[in-house]
Amino acid sequence: MAEPAYTVASDSDTTGEEKSSSAFPEIAIGIDVGTSQCSVAVWNGSEVVILKNTRNQKKMRSYVTFKDDIPSGGVSHQLSHEHEMLSGAAIFNMKRLIGRVDTDPVVHSSKSLPFLVQTLDIGVRPFIAALVNNVWRSTTPEEVLAIFLVELKAMAEVQLKRPIRNVVLTIPVSFSRFQVTRIERACAMAGLHVLRLMPEPTAVALLYAQQQQQAVHENIGGGAEKIALILNMGAGYCDVAVTATAGGVSQIKALAGSAIGGEDILQNTMHHLLPDLEILFSKHGINEIKSTGLLRVATQDAIHKLSSQTSVQIDVDLGNELKICKVVDQEEFEEVNKNVFEKCESLIIQCLHDAKVQTEDVADIIVVGGCSYIPKLRNLVMSVCKRQELYKGMNPVEAAVCGAALEGAVASGISDPFGSLDLLTIQVTPLAIGIRADGNKFVPVIPRNTTMPTRKELAFTTVHDNQTEALIVVYEGEGEKVEENHLLGYFKIMGIPPAPKGVPEINVCMDIDASNVLRVLAGVVLPGSRHPAIPVMEVRMPTVDDGHGWCVEALHRTYGSGLDLVTIQKKI
Amino acid sequence: MKLWTPLSTILRRTLPSIPYFPTSQFQSPTYNFSPSPPSSSTNSPNSLTHNFHFPLKTFCSGSPENFHVRCWTCGHVAKAALFLVCDSCRTIQPVDQSVDYFHIFGLERKFDIGVENLEGKYKEWQKKLHPDLVHSKSEEERGYAAEQSGRVIDAYRTLSKPLLRAIYVLRLEGVDVDEEETLSDPELLSEILEIREAVEEAADSQELNQIQSQMREKLSHWSNSFANAYRCRNFEEAQNSIRRMTYYERVNEEIVKKL
Numbered sequence: 168m169a170e171p172a173y174t175v176a177s178d179s180d181t182t183g184e185e186k187s188s189s190a191f192p193e194i195a196i197g198i199d200v201g202t203s204q205c206s207v208a209v210w211n212g213s214e215v216v217i218l219k220n221t222r223n224q225k226k227m228r229s230y231v232t233f234k235d236d237i238p239s240g241g242v243s244h245q246l247s248h249e250h251e252m253l254s255g256a257a258i259f260n261m262k263r264l265i266g267r268v269d270t271d272p273v274v275h276s277s278k279s280l281p282f283l284v285q286t287l288d289i290g291v292r293p294f295i296a297a298l299v300n301n302v303w304r305s306t307t308p309e310e311v312l313a314i315f316l317v318e319l320k321a322m323a324e325v326q327l328k329r330p331i332r333n334v335v336l337t338i339p340v341s342f343s344r345f346q347v348t349r350i351e352r353a354c355a356m357a358g359l360h361v362l363r364l365m366p367e368p369t370a371v372a373l374l375y376a377q378q379q380q381q382a383v384h385e386n387i388g389g390g391a392e393k394i395a396l397i398l399n400m401g402a403g404y405c406d407v408a409v410t411a412t413a414g415g416v417s418q419i420k421a422l423a424g425s426a427i428g429g430e431d432i433l434q435n436t437m438h439h440l441l442p443d444l445e446i447l448f449s450k451h452g453i454n455e456i457k458s459t460g461l462l463r464v465a466t467q468d469a470i471h472k473l474s475s476q477t478s479v480q481i482d483v484d485l486g487n488e489l490k491i492c493k494v495v496d497q498e499e500f501e502e503v504n505k506n507v508f509e510k511c512e513s514l515i516i517q518c519l520h521d522a523k524v525q526t527e528d529v530a531d532i533i534v535v536g537g538c539s540y541i542p543k544l545r546n547l548v549m550s551v552c553k554r555q556e557l558y559k560g561m562n563p564v565e566a567a568v569c570g571a572a573l574e575g576a577v578a579s580g581i582s583d584p585f586g587s588l589d590l591l592t593i594q595v596t597p598l599a600i601g602i603r604a605d606g607n608k609f610v611p612v613i614p615r616n617t618t619m620p621t622r623k624e625l626a627f628t629t630v631h632d633n634q635t636e637a638l639i640v641v642y643e644g645e646g647e648k649v650e651e652n653h654l655l656g657y658f659k660i661m662g663i664p665p666a667p668k669g670v671p672e673i674n675v676c677m678d679i680d681a682s683n684v685l686r687v688l689a690g691v692v693l694p695g696s697r698h699p700a701i702p703v704m705e706v707r708m709p710t711v712d713d714g715h716g717w718c719v720e721a722l723h724r725t726y727g728s729g730l731d732l733v734t735i736q737k738k739i
Numbered sequence: 740m741k742l743w744t745p746l747s748t749i750l751r752r753t754l755p756s757i758p759y760f761p762t763s764q765f766q767s768p769t770y771n772f773s774p775s776p777p778s779s780s781t782n783s784p785n786s787l788t789h790n791f792h793f794p795l796k797t798f799c800s801g802s803p804e805n806f807h808v809r810c811w812t813c814g815h816v817a818k819a820a821l822f823l824v825c826d827s828c829r830t831i832q833p834v835d836q837s838v839d840y841f842h843i844f845g846l847e848r849k850f851d852i853g854v855e856n857l858e859g860k861y862k863e864w865q866k867k868l869h870p871d872l873v874h875s876k877s878e879e880e881r882g883y884a885a886e887q888s889g890r891v892i893d894a895y896r897t898l899s900k901p902l903l904r905a906i907y908v909l910r911l912e913g914v915d916v917d918e919e920e921t922l923s924d925p926e927l928l929s930e931i932l933e934i935r936e937a938v939e940e941a942a943d944s945q946e947l948n949q950i951q952s953q954m955r956e957k958l959s960h961w962s963n964s965f966a967n968a969y970r971c972r973n974f975e976e977a978q979n980s981i982r983r984m985t986y987y988e989r990v991n992e993e994i995v996k997k998l
Binding site for chain 1 (some may be wrong): 862872873875884885
């Protein structure tokens with residue numbers, strides 16, 4: 168990743184010359200910051216090892232508690248009890264909140280968490296706060312993530328006995344470029360430089376590519392191309408990838424993802440056990456936080472048990488004479504979470520369709536992430552892919568971080584005498600990038616699943632006679648209407664030579680370079696001319712900062728449709 | 740002036756792959772071919788990148804001297820005309836315009852090629868050229884990696900799709916196909932309109948699938964007739980076949996959108 172403009176840390180050690188002359192290049196570590204859990208891994212010179220904290224844990228809870236004078240996170244902090252995390256003093260699920268505005272349904276679904284998530288529903292960053300000594304202390308998802316990353320960094324530095332700066336981070340497929348900038352900002356705050364961000368299933372794909380490569384070396388199977396479907400579902404996100412692997416190269420064919428995961432399953436089940444949960448919780452007082460916390464722990468526990476048994480007895484006293492005593496069986500659980508499983512299924516179907524792959528061409532089906540233990544999810548994937556079994560060669564909760572560590576070594580220029588790092592991932596754009604045109608439509612310029620780096624161009628024209636200005640509003644996403652997508656930025660083209668509507672040709676070019684930097688270029692050409700009528704505009708995106716939700720509304724209020732564009736229709 | 744400098748540096752990596760490849764082919768809203776290799780010598784007025792001057796002489800090594808090309812870092816002399824990576828120090832070399840897409844894939848320059856082995860060769864190249872692999876190298880080499888790797892992506896995409904491959908081989912012969920031209924053949928026009936109507940009115944996916952398989956048949960028919968015309972160097976007929984394929988391909992895309 169290129170360093171964002173606001174990175175304050177010195178970038179002197181990222182210049183090529185310096186690095187290539189160094190005999191011991193710094194190996195970037197791989198970090199998988201999950202919604203619920205987190206892990207760190209690194210290439211140790213011959214293989215990937217997962218680092219453990221002082222309590223000998225490979226998996227650490229992703230949270231930061233503000234209970235004490237100095238905030239502490241799940242890396243160093245020891246929870247006295249699960250309920251401690253649910254007292255309101257700890258902030259967790261950062262990954263579901265970072266880079267989202269307060270009109271986002273995912274933010275709204277976080278309002279029943281013990282800490283405070285306040286939404287004003289006007290399209291600004293939500294207000295989040297931790298309860299410390301009866302005071303709601305405000306913070307931001309970036310700050311919480313940065314504190315957590317500082318702990319991870321310190322832990323890795325102690326174990327590896329060297330300073331850590333470069334990291335490869337895994338991110339959900341559905342993250343927009345705006346959300347990515349928030350992750351990069353959190354890393355910069357923690358003194359880390361993001362060498363690369365990998366969509367989670369592509370990290371798994373890289374690990375798979377390495378395993379296949381090794382199998383070829385050991386003469387198990389041929390060296391032919393193998394197609395794998397990867398589903399990675401954790402607490403916050405469900406992501407799917409189709410990859411074609413040969414010779415250590417993983418070409419991502421298609422990606423699909425959504426902010427749906429174990430947290431939704433948990434909340435659905437909590438609602439099922441206590442239908443008027445919202446009303447009970449609306450006050451967000453200390454007693455309510457405590458009751459909801461008790462319910463959360465009990466439900467979580469029940470869901471875990473349902474992975475291995477057909478029914479579970481839930482017995483919990485929520486205080487205030489509110490008791491829940493209920494038996495929940497598999498079938499009921501699956502019915503309650505129907506929407507989650509249906510979404511997973513549609514993601515798999517969409518990904519196979521986008522990859523233009525038939526189920527019978529899929530050699531391996533890999534299901535990883537915390538939710539991979541849910542029998543319904545496993546059965547669902549097998550039934551969509553018409554298979555009897557899943558790939559067994561991976562630890563479901565370690566696959567993503569191991570892939571990130573491999574990428575960290577490859578990206579740091581490390582080679583391995585045994586060819587274990589003879590690897591490459593060829594990434595695609597997880598979301599389409601385009602502009603607002605044809606009224607309120609989102610018109611993609613770079614379609615989703617385009618191999619990167621890439622450059623695409625599309626021609627637009629004016630909607631009014633003698634229109635001299637046009638707004639280029641850039642979005643990223645999959646929705647047909649602009650408001651269903653993430654806003655990345657906007658700028659105005661001025662000085663279009665007066666001409667009847669439909670005559671000036673406004674070319675919008677989007678370029679994603681090898682460092683994954685997006686640039687949007689816009690220029691105007693009049694028929695019969697070979698030269699741009701005005702200087703070309705070049706804008707590095709995203710340009711938006713917080714509070715972007717209402718920027719577009721403000722633009723609309725101010726300009727109406729006066730600066731609109733339409734796509735040029737294909738002649739027949 | 741300041742604006743132009745960064746612009747040309749970004750655009751450098753998609754330097755014209757071959758000197759006569761107009762970008763107008765790549766901008767159709769319904770047709771996404773790209774990344775469009777910008778051209779320096781076309782009559783296409785409507786490309787954004789068209790009017791910028793690339794430091795061409797830095798990259799054009801010119802075919803006659805090809806065999807005397809040396810690696811820009813270690814000075815090793817190239818053994819073959821196909822010199823994308825130095826055999827000695829594995830450094831990625833600047834783009835050589837005289838190397839065409841067929842050459843990159845070790846294929847004879849003809850239309851009817853087997854596409855089965857393209858993916859393997861494509862990956863082999865990416866493993867040597869991909870910018871991710873030279874992350875820690877000099878900025879110059881990272882630039883070459885981006886260009887070369889982008890070019891291999893273009894080459895792979897172009898060669899693996901019959902229509903793109905057809906346009907490409909013709910262009911290598913110096914024949915430009917103008918895709919923007921309006922349809923003048925009334926018979927083809929009415930046929931296309933009829934099919935489009937059928938697509939629009941299709942009641943279910945079964946009907947769409949049916950039309951799609953018809954399109955596939957037509958595409959394979961015209962692809963064969965292109966192959967014949969090209970072999971006989973009847974470029975008029977070849978262009979006609981391309982025109983047909985273009986329209987059927989567009990219908991196909993409409994169907995995929997609706998499915």
